Amino acid sequence: MQETQTELPRGSIPLSLDVILRGELVETIQPGDRCDFVGALIVIPDVAQLSAPGLRAEASNRDRRRGIGKEQEGITGLKALGVRDMNYKLAFLACNVTASVPSFGSRVLAREDLDHNELWSQLSENEKKVMRKMSQDKSIAQNLINSLFPDIYGNDEVKLGVLLMLFGGVQKRSEEEGTTLRGDINVCLIGDPSTAKSQFLKIVEHFSPRAVYTSGKASSAAGLTAAVVKDEESFEFVIEAAGVKATLNARASILAAANPVGGRYDRSRPLKNNIQLSASIMSRFDLFFVLIDECNEIVDYAIARRILDTHRQLATQEKVVTVYSLDDIHRYITFARCFKPRIGDAAAKLLVSEYKRLRMSDSNNSTTSSWRITVRQLESLIRLSEALARLHCEGEMVDAAEPSAEEGGVFRERNREVEGSTVRTEDDRTGRVDSGKLKIKFELYKRIADMLVLHIRHDEETEENTENWEGVRQSQLVQWYLDMMEESIDSEEEYNLQKTICERVIRRLITEDNILIQLNAETDEDPIVVVHPNYVISDE
Structure with a gap:
């Protein structure tokens, strides 16, 4: 057993003590469990020190050269080690083990067999009142997010996804076939530096009672020396490194964070080109x-x-005021994980329709999609729906309106953020064009920008010998673009749409991307623009 990180000063190494279990107590607990041991402190010989390499290895090498001892090899006892100093160490001989759950009176509660009635009986009257209030709170998701992440501004979709990971789905196992479907939800955060990725990890590591925080900074210069692959059916982690193969039977949710390739996320490229992860790992x-x-x-x-x-609050030792305390959230999550929600008919129809919509959108954008929508995404939808049902303490997903809206919003926001290929422009105040059509794909925006840049540079090269050339007017640029798109324009509405899009793209190139430079006053309705001298058109 080992000291917990919460009881140690920062930077200290936890002390450990060997515990001896016998008989039926063997394999009753898992690594990471908080337990109370009943027994006696004993002293045992430190056998590991006796078998340390040294004279024994030298003697065996000498005998092997002489050809002695080939027929004498076999099982030997401590007598074969010769005369050595005997060292002793402390150990704990346990006669009883009790799984400790601090929020519920240190009762024996196996995580797979939690019963909400038993948990409810262990609460005090004040705790029952708080739990009843939380279960009836219509804004429970938003209040939990604000209470768990008070120091992080925005990113409500990310907070909701991490919160659903803490609740988790329902693990299912087929007794006949032996097939196991995981209920753990895995979340990955990809983004630019200083976007609170590490802060999410540290908050979850501090909040969760069984969490391990690891960082790639501790690896060698060549990178991590081991590759971990999890089998979806058996929940086993297989580690292969330098000829050593080890298999760990583990059930855990993974919250990962990483910086994109090149330091910053490139919206012009799909997700798979921004991170160095294989397709098999990404699908997990x-x-x-x-x-x-x-x-x-x-x-x-x-x-x-x-x-x-x-x-200011840290300097004045002022406590952050939240709706619920961390202890209340601990108790609520433990209580909610007792529920095993079933999929109702309405929820099943909604999940099927959402999956079909994702498949259709994937087939329409198969060339630019970050990954293919497969059955694993349907299983992800099911796990997220079960986690939302647990969040609301529901035993069955019958009325799927509210949870599916939140869950579908998280999943759609995930796809939208991962694709990262939508460019928003300002609303058109002239009323000629529907504002919803002013959102264009990043590929189209990039293509229009390259066309405009090439035209301006070509015009500059053509008028190189003319001293009066001072740039290109926006109206001339828009008219040239409409002439180039003449074959694809077949109505007045399409003409107004293309004209508005071109004007908004030029405005974005000037104000946000700094690709074009406006030479005259900003108040001029028809500005004169030139290309930034340092801008280079990418080949991608």
């Missing part, structure tokens, strides 16, 4: 969230205000 994650550091005056002000408030 139920949720991918892409966190992008965008320059937004309102968001930047809110984030800075939240950081300053946090520093």
Whole structure:
């Protein structure tokens, strides 16, 4: 057994003590469990020190060269080690083991056999009142998010995904075939630096009673020396490194975070090209969230205000006021995980229709999609739906309206953030074009931008000998683009749409991407633009 990290000062190494179990107590607990042991402290010989390499290895090598001892090899006792100093160490001989659950009176509660009636009987009257209030809270998801992540501004979809991971789905096992379907939800965060990825990991590691936080910074210069692959059927982790193969039987949810290739996320490329993960590893994650550091005056002000408030509270030792305390959230999650929600008819129809919609959208955008939508995504939808039912303490997903809306929102937001290929423009105030049509794919935006840049540079090269050339007017640029798109325009509505899109793209190239430079005053309705001299058109 080992000391817990919460009881240790920061930077200290936890002390460990060997515990001896006999008879029926063997394999009754798993690594990571918090247990109470009843027994006696004993002293045992330190046999590991006796078998240390040294004189014994030298003697065996000498005998092997002489050809002695080939027929004498076999099982030997401590007598064969010769005269050595005997060392002793402390150990604990346990006669009883009790799994400790601090929130519920240290009762024996196996995690696979939790019963909500038994848990409810262990609560005090005040705790029952709080639990009843939480179960009847219509905004329980938002309140849990705000209470669990008070120091992180925004990213509500990411917070909801991490919260669903803590609740988890229902593990299922077929007794006849022996097939096991995991209920653990795996989440991966990909994004730019300083987007609170590590903060999410540290909060979950501090909150969860059984969590291990590991970082790739501790690896060698060549990278991690072991590759871990989890078998979906047997829940076994297989580790292969330097000729050593080990198999670990583990059931756990994984919350991973990583920086994209090149340091920053490239929206022009799909997710699989922004991270160095194989397709088999990517398919194991139920949720991918892409966190992008965008320059937004309102968001930047809110984030800075939240950081300053946090520093002020820490300096004055002021406690953060939240709706629920961490102990209340612990008890609620433990109580909610007792429920094993079943899929009702309405929920089943909704899940099937959502899966069909995802498959259709994947087939329409098969060339630009980050990955293929397969049956594993349907299983992810089921696990997320079960986690949402647990969050609301429901035993059956009958009325799937509210949970499916949240779950579908998380899944659709995941796909939208992962694709990262939608460019939003301002609403058109002229009323000629539907504002919903002003969202274009990033590939189309990139193609229009390259066309405009090439035209401006060609015009500059053509008028190189003319001293009066000062750039291209926006109206001339838009008219040239409409002439190039003349064959695909067959109605006045399409003409207005293409004209508005081109104008908004030019405005974005000037104000946000800094690809075009406006030479005259900003108030001019028909500005003169030139290409930034340092801009290079990418080949991708």
